Amino acid sequence: MKVLRNIILPAVILILAVSCLPQSDLSRDFGELKTWSDVFDIFWKRMSTNYLFWNLDYDNGLGWDAVYDEYKQEFDKLGNVIDSMRSAAEQKENTESAYRLFYEIAKNLSDGHFALKLTDTDGNGILIGLLDYRVMSRLGYSDDDILDYFTGDDDTKNSSRYSTFNESKEENTPHIAEYVFGIDRTKSGIYDTHGIHGFSSMEYYYDPGNNDFSILLGRNSDGIVYFSLSSFFFSSYISTKGPEADALRIARQFLELIADPETSGVIIDIRGNGGGAVYDLSVLWSGFMREGVDTIKIAETRRKAGEGRTDYGAWLDLSITKPEILENAYHPFSSDVPIAVLVNDNCLSCAELTCLTFMAYRDYHGYNVKFFGADTGGGFGALLYDSNSNEPISEDNYNGGISYAAPYMNILYTPYLQTRYLDGRNFEGQGIPVSDEGYIPYDYQSFSQGDDARLEAAIDWLESTM
């Protein structure tokens, strides 16, 4: 009996203990979603495994458990997503209570791309976007104002209550073309711009069939090249229309102009540019490489190495390389030519990678680069997304990022990859800061009358270097 108690029993307990090492159920399958608690569970789990920025958020990810503890019981109180016993008003109120909880959780995240689209399938939807949240907060909107915007229909979003925010979104290529240079922003062409800022003519390209992609290019009488683009969609033309597509012809022209000995300065205007294809960075910004240089490193990126919240893989180089697709388009650029980059708080993704590119040119290759405008949006991640399907291509291909949970979680929009600058700084959620002397406040009234203070500051600086 003593042998049993003193030797065998402890041995059995030890064996059982070691064979029961804790292991989480990481299965990605889920059953039918019925309650808001079910939806929260899926959202919480997907965030735990897919979200990339736990190194920045919620106590390095360990505070995410406390979010579960706090909010689970709140979601439990809301019952079923759809309840036939509720009136339409009660249904809406119940849904909006759920949306408020998701909003409270999400608004603290650093991910500049983050968006969460939910629906109760009864006509009540919400699209939470953290870029818009941060811009609206800076403009003085309260959290309640912003929540109402996210849950509102188009009439609400376009109402006078949000005019300041909507006006801030007009600082982009097509509106610069119209307000500053008097161009019809719905029509491609070469326009007589009557010497505005020294530009006698500019070429404008507009493609309503490609996400309203627009480009503006010209060189003024002082030799300053101006190039503005609304997003990074040149790659789509390469793949669908070949290297002779109109947009690529303009890109080729841009590359010729910046290397021309008559060019005295360059303005890259990416205000309002929300990003696009990473390959476009190589297509366009390789044009600034010196003779003998074919590739430069601009940043570092990493993905997750497992489902652990801060289980990251190695930092990999992100470089731009001269592509062969635009044959003979690249000529050596003189690093003596100053470059002004115009940015605002709606610059995101590839627009911000563009900023990192020109920062690399400045900091590591001795170029003369200056930024004008306002701090950028703070979204440097890469995403894999097919707008035409709900296939989990980001999860299948990169073990992270965008996720779906039909029918109530339409999309959890978040990157599978994060980026840091060459010196190790991570600007996610904060944006790239514009220096005090480069910061120019945005005045919509003046801008819409053609008075673009940010463009003028850039031109003044370039002229001062001549």
Add this chain to the structure above:
Amino acid sequence: MIRKLFTILVALILPVCLYSSSGWLIGVEGGYSYSLINTSTGWSGTYIDNGHGFDAAAIAEYRVNDYFSVTGGIRYIMKSSGYYKENSSGAMVDDYIKMHHMLEFPLTLRLSAEIGDFRLYAGAGGYVGVRLFDVHAGYSESLTFNSNGNKIYEGYYEHLSIGESGNLFDAGIIAEAGVMYRLNELGYLYGSFRYQFGLTSLEKDYRLAAHTYFSNLSFDVGFMFNIQRGEE
């Protein structure tokens, strides 16, 4: 009364026994370690394999008598696993080795038997330790495009700091067996086989943590120096 007498007797006899065959040995060993990984994942196209590594240790052994000894020491061990991820088209996205460098403090109780100049032993015990740092080495798809517009694979060997969700504490149980050969007055040449069962995960214990445990099969060779001997 009888129990008290028995206790006094043991207290008197034991030191005599200890002194008559006791002694200290210290030595060094090193060798190969095979890591058996116990983990799970919910991701598709993701494969995690056992890995190869090595260890090196400084060991001290106190021989209580001819049959029992206690060993302790400090061991550096590299535990590893292979990580392979393919995309939905079957193309490689990641193919690298994860190496976890640990510093451990083992403690075992050994039972030995001498046959001529050979000493056979078997033992059991445990270890505690600390995870020092990780290294990832291999290839991964990067976001960089080559001149043909294709993404490139970057090769790397990179030291990584352990994230906040990572567990730095390492502990487990040990079973070992070995053969020692008395080379000369100086000490013993030996080979040992060791099985370590890890009780601690690489991740802290939070909800939905992707726990990873290592067990290791190690084969080491070493030399133990006699530094203190009782009468034999």
